[in-house]
Amino acid sequence: MHCVGLRMSLRAGLLRMKIILWLISLSLLVLRSQAQTYTIAGDTFHLVSTNASDAGRLEEYVPVGQTLKDWTKLFGVRSFRNIISPRDYITRLKDEYHEKNPGMAYAWGALQSSNVWYVDFLTPPSSKKSKVLEWDFFRAETNAAGGIVVYQYAERRAYKKSYKELDAWDIKLYASR
Numbered sequence: 001m002h003c004v005g006l007r008m009s010l011r012a013g014l015l016r017m018k019i020i021l022w023l024i025s026l027s028l029l030v031l032r033s034q035a036q037t038y039t040i041a042g043d044t045f046h047l048v049s050t051n052a053s054d055a056g057r058l059e060e061y062v063p064v065g066q067t068l069k070d071w072t073k074l075f076g077v078r079s080f081r082n083i084i085s086p087r088d089y090i091t092r093l094k095d096e097y098h099e100k101n102p103g104m105a106y107a108w109g110a111l112q113s114s115n116v117w118y119v120d121f122l123t124p125p126s127s128k129k130s131k132v133l134e135w136d137f138f139r140a141e142t143n144a145a146g147g148i149v150v151y152q153y154a155e156r157r158a159y160k161k162s163y164k165e166l167d168a169w170d171i172k173l174y175a176s177r
Contacts, residue, residue, distance in 0.1 A: 037061070044064065055082060058076065058078050059078075072155060074155075075154075079147060080149075081146060086116060087110070089140045089148060094121070101123055106119060115141055119138050132156050
């Protein structure tokens with residue numbers, strides 16, 4: 001029942017979220033300095049974690065003063081050498097999260113190019129005691145060097161009594177630009 005109410009309330013904001021997706025997509029043309037930072041919508045993200053393997057590479061960034069354990073905003077860059085279809089990657093990601101959270105609201109599709117796919121979703125709190133909702137946006141595209149590159153932007157928002165307090169989340173994102 002908790003997920004059903006969340007799904008219905010969050011669907012109302014899904015249309016507004018699609019507009020935000022386009023803004024985030026455009027902001028993925030981020031400003032990158034040589035100091036391993038990204039600036040997105042006025043927030044500067046610094047590198048906090050890297051992981052490389054034969055399959056690819058992961059870099060994770062958070063705003064100054066935050067860590068991987070306590071972040072409220074996160075930006076990630078993943079590159080995969082052996083995955084060649086952004087659509088397949090995004091479809092698999094969407095299906096995995098939907099299986100874990102059947103009541104979640106999400107949007108997905110392709111941008112103007114068929115080589116650029118996205119998914120965004122809200123993850124409901126893991127329990128009734130948890131007072132945090134997470135929003136994730138992933139964008140996957142083919143990489144000129146082969147394989148794909150995936151950009152992730154995520155935010156966690158706390159609420160006091162009800163996730164409905166976050167109904168204006170997208171409005172606050174507009175105001176932060």
